[in-house]
Amino acid sequence: MGSHFGTFQESYAQDLAIFRTKLHWGVLFVFLVFLFTCPLFFSDRMLTIMTMIGITVISVHGLNILTGYCGQISIGHAGFMAVGGYTSAILCAKLGWPFWVALPCGALSAGIAGLIFGLPSLKIKGFYLIMATIAAQFIIIWTIIQLRSITGGPDGLSVPKPVIGSIVLSSKTNYFYLVMVVTCLATLLAKNIVRTRAGRAFIAIRDNDLAAEVMGISLWSYKLQAFFIGCVYAGVAGSLLIHYYSFASTDQFPFMDSVWYLGMLIVGGMGSTTGAIFGAVSLKLLDELVTMAGPVLSAAVAPQAAASLALISHGLIIIIFLIFEPRGLHHRWEMIKAYFRLWPFSHEE
Amino acid sequence: MTFFLQLVVTGFALGMIYALVAIGFVIILKCSEAFNIAQGHFVLIGGYLGYTFLVTFGLPVWATLLLAILTAVVMGLLIERFALRPLVGQPVLAIIMVTIALATILGGLATLIWGAEYKAYHGLLPTITLKIGAISIPSESLIGLIVSAVTVAILMLFFRYTKIGLAMRATAEDLQVVQSVGIKATTVYAVSWVIACVVGVIGGILLGGVSGANMELAEVGLKAFAVVLLGGVNSIGGAIVAGIILGMLENVAAGYLDPLLPGGGLAKVFPFIVMIIVLIFRPYGLFGLVRIERI
Numbered sequence: 001m002g003s004h005f006g007t008f009q010e011s012y013a014q015d016l017a018i019f020r021t022k023l024h025w026g027v028l029f030v031f032l033v034f035l036f037t038c039p040l041f042f043s044d045r046m047l048t049i050m051t052m053i054g055i056t057v058i059s060v061h062g063l064n065i066l067t068g069y070c071g072q073i074s075i076g077h078a079g080f081m082a083v084g085g086y087t088s089a090i091l092c093a094k095l096g097w098p099f100w101v102a103l104p105c106g107a108l109s110a111g112i113a114g115l116i117f118g119l120p121s122l123k124i125k126g127f128y129l130i131m132a133t134i135a136a137q138f139i140i141i142w143t144i145i146q147l148r149s150i151t152g153g154p155d156g157l158s159v160p161k162p163v164i165g166s167i168v169l170s171s172k173t174n175y176f177y178l179v180m181v182v183t184c185l186a187t188l189l190a191k192n193i194v195r196t197r198a199g200r201a202f203i204a205i206r207d208n209d210l211a212a213e214v215m216g217i218s219l220w221s222y223k224l225q226a227f228f229i230g231c232v233y234a235g236v237a238g239s240l241l242i243h244y245y246s247f248a249s250t251d252q253f254p255f256m257d258s259v260w261y262l263g264m265l266i267v268g269g270m271g272s273t274t275g276a277i278f279g280a281v282s283l284k285l286l287d288e289l290v291t292m293a294g295p296v297l298s299a300a301v302a303p304q305a306a307a308s309l310a311l312i313s314h315g316l317i318i319i320i321f322l323i324f325e326p327r328g329l330h331h332r333w334e335m336i337k338a339y340f341r342l343w344p345f346s347h348e349e
Numbered sequence: 350m351t352f353f354l355q356l357v358v359t360g361f362a363l364g365m366i367y368a369l370v371a372i373g374f375v376i377i378l379k380c381s382e383a384f385n386i387a388q389g390h391f392v393l394i395g396g397y398l399g400y401t402f403l404v405t406f407g408l409p410v411w412a413t414l415l416l417a418i419l420t421a422v423v424m425g426l427l428i429e430r431f432a433l434r435p436l437v438g439q440p441v442l443a444i445i446m447v448t449i450a451l452a453t454i455l456g457g458l459a460t461l462i463w464g465a466e467y468k469a470y471h472g473l474l475p476t477i478t479l480k481i482g483a484i485s486i487p488s489e490s491l492i493g494l495i496v497s498a499v500t501v502a503i504l505m506l507f508f509r510y511t512k513i514g515l516a517m518r519a520t521a522e523d524l525q526v527v528q529s530v531g532i533k534a535t536t537v538y539a540v541s542w543v544i545a546c547v548v549g550v551i552g553g554i555l556l557g558g559v560s561g562a563n564m565e566l567a568e569v570g571l572k573a574f575a576v577v578l579l580g581g582v583n584s585i586g587g588a589i590v591a592g593i594i595l596g597m598l599e600n601v602a603a604g605y606l607d608p609l610l611p612g613g614g615l616a617k618v619f620p621f622i623v624m625i626i627v628l629i630f631r632p633y634g635l636f637g638l639v640r641i642e643r644i
Binding site (some may be wrong): 075123132316 | 456458460571
C-alpha cells in the first residue's frame with residue numbers, strides 16, 4: 001500500500017519536464033557517459049562517422065523546425081549550410097578571427113540568407129516554395145563560385161585548424177568532443193524551441209496557415225522566424241563541416257544533400273526532435289553500409305555499380321517509408337514503447 | 350545584330366524542347382495534382398535510350414522513336430502503379446518526395462546501365478539546314494523544333510477529340526464529377542504519367558541529338574520547372590509560350606554575359622533567377638489560375 005503504480009505528474013513542472021522519470025534520467029546518463037567515452041574504445045574511422053552523424057543531426061534539427069514543425073518545405077538546406085560554412089571559413093582564414101567567434105557569425109549569416117530566401121514563403125507555399133528553395137540552393141552555390149577573390153571559387157579555400165582558448169582541435173578525438181557537445185546543446189535547444197510560444201505558432205501554421213492567421217498568429221513574423229532558426233542550425237552544421245575538413249569547397253554542399261536531409265526527416269518522422277535524430281542516424285549508417293558494400297559490388301557487377309547502388313537505395317528507402325511508414329521511425333518507436341508499457345494489458349489506458 | 354538574332358533563333362528551338370518537357374509536367378499536375386520532380390530524369394533516360402537504339406543497336410530513326418516511346422509507356426505505367434497510386438490523397442510533400450525518390454532511382458539506373466558517361470550521337474538524327482540571311486539555323490535545333498511542334502500538335506488533338514483526352518481534361522476540372530459519371534480516375538492518372546514519360550523521352554532524344562547524352566540532361570527538368578512557373582503551373586499554352594521565352598532569354602543572356610563573368614555558367618543558374626523573380630512578383634505565372642483559398 002502507498003506505493004505508486006505507473007507514473008504520476010503531480011505538478012505543472014513535472015508535467016512539462018522533458019525527462020520525467022528516474023528511468024529517463026538514468027538512460028540519459030548512461031547514453032551521455034557512453035557518448036563521451038566513445039573515443040576510448042572506438043577507432044578513428046568510427047569517430048569520423050559519428051562526427052559526421054552529429055553534424056547531420058544538427059542540420060536536420062534545423063530542417064525539422066522549418067519543415068517538420070512550420071511546414072515550410074525547403075530543398076535548399078545544403079545551400080544554407082554552405083553560407084554558414086563559407087562565412088566562418090572566410091572569417092577564420094582571411095581575417096584571422098578565432099573559431100569560437102566565427103562559428104556564431106557563420107550561423108548568423110546563414111540565418112540572414114534564410115530570411116532573404118524565406119521572403120517568397122510569405123506569398124507562396126507547397127510546390128512553389130520548394131522551387132524557391134531549390135533556386136536558393138543553386139543561386140547560393142553559383143554565387144560562391146563567382147566570388148572567387150573571397151571564397152577561392154572552384155579551387156576551394158584552406159581553413160586553419162580551429163582553436164578554442166589554448167586547445168588546438170587538430171585530432172579527431174578533440175573535434176569529436178566539440179561536435180558532440182554542440183549536437184547535444186542543439187538537440188536540447190531544438191526540443192525546447194518547439195515548446196515555446198513560437199513553436200506552437202509554427203505547428204499552427206503547419207496545420208492550417210489561414211486558420212492560424214485568423215487566430216492572430218502573424219504569418220509574416222513566424223514564417224520568417226522559422227526560416228531564420230532553421231538556417232541558423234544549417235549554418236552551425238555547415239561551419240562545423242568545413243572546419244572538420246579544414247577546407248571549404250562547394251562540393252561539400254551538393255543539391256542531393258538537401259534532398260537527402262528531407263529524406264532523413266521522412267524516415268525519422270516529421271515534427272519530432274527524436275525523429276530528426278532517428279532519421280539522421282539511420283540514413284547516415286545506411287550510407288556507410290552502402291560505402292562498404294560498394295567496392296564488393298563494383299568488383300562483382302560493374303565499376304559504376306557502387307555509385308548507382310547509393311542512388312537507388314536512397315530512392316527506394318524514401319519510397320518505402322512514404323508508402324508503408326509515412327509517420328517515420330519515431331512513430332514506430334513510440335508504438336514499441338507503448339507496447340512494453342502496457343504489456344500484458346495492451347488494451348488498457 | 351546577327352549575333353543577337355542567331356542567339357534568339359537557337360534559343361527559340363531550344364525553348365521548344367523545354368516547352369515539350371514542361372508540358373509533361375503540366376499534364377500530370379492538372380490530372381492528378383502531383384508535382385513531378387522526376388520530369389528531368391525522363392529526359393535523361395530518353396537521351397540514353399536514343400544512344401542505345403541509334404548507336405548500340407544501329408536502328409533507324411523511326412524505329413528508335415517507336416521503341417523509345419514504347420519504353421516510356423512501360424516506364425510511365427510502372428511508376429504510376431507502384432509509386433504514385435499508393436499515395437493518392439496524401440499531402441503535397443509526400444508526393445513530391447516520392448517523385449524526388451523516383452528521380453534518384455532513375456539517375457541510379459542510368460548510372461548502372463550507361464555508366465554515367467558522355468555518349469554522343471551527333472549527326473545521326475536527320476538534318477535539314479536552313480539559312481535566312483546571315484542567320485543559319487543549326488540542323489539539330491530545327492529537327493528539335495519540328496518534332497516538338499508535331500508532338501505538341503498531337504497532344505492538342507488528343508485532348509480535344511479522344512475520349513480519354515476529354516476524360517483527362519474533365520479530371521483536371523473536378524475529380525468527383527468525373528468519378529460520378531463512371532470515368533476511372535486511376536486510368537486517367539496512368540495515362541497522364543505515360544504521356545509525361547513519352548514527352549520527356551522524346552525531349553531527351555532531341556537534346557541528346559544536339560549535345561549528346563550525359564547526366565546533365567536531367568537538369569533540363571529544373572529548367573522545365575522555371576518554364577512551368579513562368580507560364581503558370583496549370584496552363585499548357587503557358588508552358589509553350591514560357592518555354593520559348595526562357596529558351597531565348599537564356600541563350601541571349603549566356604551569349605552576352607558569360608564572357609563578362611569569370612566563372613561563366615550563367616545558363617545554369619539563369620532559370621533559377623527567373624524562377625525566384627516570378628515567385629516573388631507573380632507566383633501564379635503568366636497564364637496560371639489565381640487560387641483563392643478558404644479555410
